[in-house]
Amino acid sequence: MTSAEGTAVPPILSANRISKSFGEIPVLFSVDFDVRPGEVHAIIGENGAGKSTLIKILSGFEQPTSGTITYDGKAVTLPPNGEAEELGIVLIHQEFNLAEHLRVVDSIFLGREINRGGILDTKQMNEKARALLETLHVNVDPHARIDTLTIADKQMVEIAKAISRDARVLIMDEPTAVLSVGETETLFEQIARLTARGVAIVFISHKLDEVMRISDRVTVLRDGQLITTVEARALTPDSAAQMMVGRELHNLYPPKHEPDVDAPHVLSVRHLTAPGISDVSLELRKGEILGFAGLVGSGRTAVAEAIVGLTHHSAGEIELNGRPVNFANVAQSVSAGIAYMTKDRKGKGLLINMGLRPNLTLLTLKNHVRGVFLDTGSEARALDRAVRRFDIRARDASVRAGQLSGGNQQKLMLGKTMESEPEIVIMDEPTRGIDVGTKQQIYHIIAALAAEGKSIILISSELQEVIGLSHRVMVMRFGRIVGELEGDQITEEQIVRHQMGIEGKAA
Amino acid sequence: MSTAVTEQPPRASRPKFRLGALGPLVALALLMVLGASLNGNFLTIDNMANIVARASFIGIIAIGATFVITSGGIDLSVGSLAAFTAGMIIIIINTLVPSVGTGWTSVGIGILAGLAIGLAGGAANGALVTIGRIEPFIVTLGSLGIFRALITFLANGGTLNLNFQASDTYSPLYSGKLLGVPVPIVIFAVVAIIAEVAMRRTTFGRHIAAIGSNEQVARYSAIKVDWVRLMTYALQGLLVGLAAVLYVPKFGSANSSTAVLWELQAIAAVIIGGTTLRGGFGRIWGTVVGVIILELIGNILNLQNLISPYLNQAFQGAIIIIAVLLQRSRKTT
Numbered sequence: 045m046t047s048a049e050g051t052a053v054p055p056i057l058s059a060n061r062i063s064k065s066f067g068e069i070p071v072l073f074s075v076d077f078d079v080r081p082g083e084v085h086a087i088i089g090e091n092g093a094g095k096s097t098l099i100k101i102l103s104g105f106e107q108p109t110s111g112t113i114t115y116d117g118k119a120v121t122l123p124p125n126g127e128a129e130e131l132g133i134v135l136i137h138q139e140f141n142l143a144e145h146l147r148v149v150d151s152i153f154l155g156r157e158i159n160r161g162g163i164l165d166t167k168q169m170n171e172k173a174r175a176l177l178e179t180l181h182v183n184v185d186p187h188a189r190i191d192t193l194t195i196a197d198k199q200m201v202e203i204a205k206a207i208s209r210d211a212r213v214l215i216m217d218e219p220t221a222v223l224s225v226g227e228t229e230t231l232f233e234q235i236a237r238l239t240a241r242g243v244a245i246v247f248i249s250h251k252l253d254e255v256m257r258i259s260d261r262v263t264v265l266r267d268g269q270l271i272t273t274v275e276a277r278a279l280t281p282d283s284a285a286q287m288m289v290g291r292e293l294h295n296l297y298p299p300k301h302e303p304d305v306d307a308p309h310v311l312s313v314r315h316l317t318a319p320g321i322s323d324v325s326l327e328l329r330k331g332e333i334l335g336f337a338g339l340v341g342s343g344r345t346a347v348a349e350a351i352v353g354l355t356h357h358s359a360g361e362i363e364l365n366g367r368p369v370n371f372a373n374v375a376q377s378v379s380a381g382i383a384y385m386t387k388d389r390k391g392k393g394l395l396i397n398m399g400l401r402p403n404l405t406l407l408t409l410k411n412h413v414r415g416v417f418l419d420t421g422s423e424a425r426a427l428d429r430a431v432r433r434f435d436i437r438a439r440d441a442s443v444r445a446g447q448l449s450g451g452n453q454q455k456l457m458l459g460k461t462m463e464s465e466p467e468i469v470i471m472d473e474p475t476r477g478i479d480v481g482t483k484q485q486i487y488h489i490i491a492a493l494a495a496e497g498k499s500i501i502l503i504s505s506e507l508q509e510v511i512g513l514s515h516r517v518m519v520m521r522f523g524r525i526v527g528e529l530e531g532d533q534i535t536e537e538q539i540v541r542h543q544m545g546i547e548g549k550a551a
Numbered sequence: 552m553s554t555a556v557t558e559q560p561p562r563a564s565r566p567k568f569r570l571g572a573l574g575p576l577v578a579l580a581l582l583m584v585l586g587a588s589l590n591g592n593f594l595t596i597d598n599m600a601n602i603v604a605r606a607s608f609i610g611i612i613a614i615g616a617t618f619v620i621t622s623g624g625i626d627l628s629v630g631s632l633a634a635f636t637a638g639m640i641i642i643i644i645n646t647l648v649p650s651v652g653t654g655w656t657s658v659g660i661g662i663l664a665g666l667a668i669g670l671a672g673g674a675a676n677g678a679l680v681t682i683g684r685i686e687p688f689i690v691t692l693g694s695l696g697i698f699r700a701l702i703t704f705l706a707n708g709g710t711l712n713l714n715f716q717a718s719d720t721y722s723p724l725y726s727g728k729l730l731g732v733p734v735p736i737v738i739f740a741v742v743a744i745i746a747e748v749a750m751r752r753t754t755f756g757r758h759i760a761a762i763g764s765n766e767q768v769a770r771y772s773a774i775k776v777d778w779v780r781l782m783t784y785a786l787q788g789l790l791v792g793l794a795a796v797l798y799v800p801k802f803g804s805a806n807s808s809t810a811v812l813w814e815l816q817a818i819a820a821v822i823i824g825g826t827t828l829r830g831g832f833g834r835i836w837g838t839v840v841g842v843i844i845l846e847l848i849g850n851i852l853n854l855q856n857l858i859s860p861y862l863n864q865a866f867q868g869a870i871i872i873i874a875v876l877l878q879r880s881r882k883t884t
Binding site: 354373374375378384386388391392393394395396397398402406407409410413416417418420460 | 752758
């Protein structure tokens with residue numbers, strides 16, 4: 045990584061003693077931050093530490109309550125609503141800002157279309173888009189519609205759009221959260237190219253190994269306070285994690301208690317073929333944590349959705365406790381004791397405009413009915429129990445689910461899933477985009493559930509998580525299971541070799 | 552923020568006063584003051600009872616529309632379906648009169664048939680939306696045309712008139728009183744109370760709000776989305792049938808201009824009442840207030856000659872647009 049360290053390159057964008065309050069609630073306390081041309085500066089911290097607020101202030105989406113922003117040597121007030129892009133400061137949101145029905149070239153020039161006498165000059169725009177994508181080594185057809193692109197390609201289009209606006213500071217909110225390992229590599233290559241051109245990069249990530257690898261400097265926030273800004277080389281994953289949570293993190297992963305070898309099979313899937321998967325077979329023992337590894341789109345979620353009846357399988361059998369089952373919908377699978385916890389918290393898991401109580405009980409509402417009426421008292425007691433059991437932290441009980449931090453949303457969803465008292469839980473990316481402290485809590489909850497005799501299928505794109513928790517690991521590639529690893533075989537190298545197709549069963 | 556008001560968990564320590572939640576009531580009070588200051592006869596019990604009785608047709612339909620809209624749907628066919636059902640009730644009673652007579656037997660059969668026809672019409676809309684996977688806007692726009700054409704066809708371009716003696720039997724259902732309260736008001740109130748309870752205190756109501764808020768979340772939460780959707784349209788149809796049952800004894804006739812633009816008034820009442828047009832949150836009492844507000848505006852225009860009552864529907868149209876604008880600005884702040 046090209047680095048500006050030690051040299052006297054002045055920062056291009058800096059924040060000086062920035063404070064921010066929303067109403068009466070302070071979220072940032074006198075934070076200093078700067079980024080130099082050609083530098084990668086990472087911001088890390090737990091959920092609710094103030095990272096998102098800081099980058100919104102740096103890009104003009106929020107105004108600081110006090111403190112100053114200096115850009116290019118001059119104190120400035122950044123214009124709101126993304127107008128700072130005109131100045132060369134571009135924020136790429138976690139949820140992309142692309143119109144799904146437009147084509148790539150239209151998206152890149154959106155709002156700045158090239159006209160000739162009031163008529164769009166499509167030829168010139170096509171050429172410019174093609175040249176731009178080429179210089180960035182992005183292999184995307186400029187005429188492809190956005191909704192046909194993968195998430196990684198959409199991100200590349202966002203970056204191309206930013207570069208086409210002569211971005212000098214590129215701010216990214218958890219750019220790798222939704223990317224697979226390979227896609228992350230491509231992004232990092234892109235970042236290297238951009239820094240070589242003198243672009244300053246600010247990014248938020250929860251993945252400490254990435255932060256160590258590609259950043260020049262790292263800023264740690266905790267509870268809205270600046271803890272430190274250090275050279276990335278001076279940091280270890282342990283010290284970084286410790287600074288983020290303010291306490292030492294022992295035992296990120298709880299000890300594994302292997303299930304008995306003669307524990308009964310609670311779930312058997314044989315030769316299952318459904319949308320996105322073909323010929324998938326697996327056995328799950330009582331009390332077992334079965335990891336599912338593979339690249340994004342390799343079919344892991346499709347397996348889960350086929351099992352619980354969200355999609356229909358065209359071939360194969362599913363047996364639950366030795367009895368054949370074929371669920372037509374989630375209601376049937378839940379009452380049979382299998383629950384699926386989606387990876388899409390906001391899109392499929394929680395009603396973000398509703399309160400915590402209706403969210404918690406939505407899956408199991410019939411347990412809270414007296415006569416024909418809902419018993420809100422019983423619902424409230426369920427919420428109390430879930431808040432204690434899963435340590436859900438909300439400002440007060442009247443907040444909407446969408447106002448919770450990502451980690452607390454995840455815990456609420458876990459509470460909702462466990463309300464149905466399933467014997468088998470399929471957890472899809474249970475720690476996506478949440479901080480390390482909450483991750484540790486969730487890991488211990490998962491291990492405790494297995495120890496109680498629940499069986500768990502753990503789908504995760506974080507290899508460390510799969511390795512740290514699973515008793516056995518299935519690796520998927522192109523909709524098929526290409527490997528099954530047990531015991532000492534469960535290593536990062538083995539999983540990667542299988543998911544890249546270097547090794548494994550004939551697909 | 553105001554949209555989450557009914558979901559306040561009991562643990563919330565201090566009740567928050569929100570103007571948004573009370574907006575419809577404030578508007579209602581202002582209209583009452585305005586009406587009273589313009590005309591001395593406005594605040595009399597007779598005029599008020601008259602207003603609420605007239606509002607009961609639209610009110611009963613708008614209560615159904617509250618369920619449909621809360622679940623994220625829309626039903627544009629309610630006015631046409633009401634007219635068609637009213638026509639069918641008249642035809643059925645008239646057909647029965649020669650053999651069964653003009654008593655309650657033929658009227659009763661007509662009433663039951665009216666409810667069944669409304670229910671079937673609504674269920675057909677619902678089936679096309681859920682099983683047919685067609686946008687509700689398109690389905691109900693199509694059935695709006697179909698039902699309107701059917702009533703015109705049945706009346707042969709003219710007017711269907713209820714048999715005179717049967718009409719005498721039937722008319723107490725509109726003009727009669729129960730414990731001093733006009734019958735349509737009693738029925739309106741009973742429907743509203745049952746609906747309010749169903750919306751707030753039953754799984755059906757919770758599932759409707761969940762589907763309107765996010766259909767995917769509902770599907771992943773073991774809710775039978777298609778079934779619940781279908782039920783909202785069927786319920787809407789049943790309530791349209793009930794409105795037609797009350798309409799027939801009032802006028803004793805139906806023709807191609809019966810119940811024209813009732814869908815506009817019903818949807819306006821729902822939106823004024825604070826139900827979100829995009830779904831996810833609905834409140835029945837708001838709809839009831841909304842219907843009365845619309846009727847008050849019509850009444851004030853009628854009592855005063857300041858503005859032509861011919862412009863009444865322009866007011867209703869404008870009110871719908873303004874109410875949605877207000878909802879939007881509340882959401883973004």
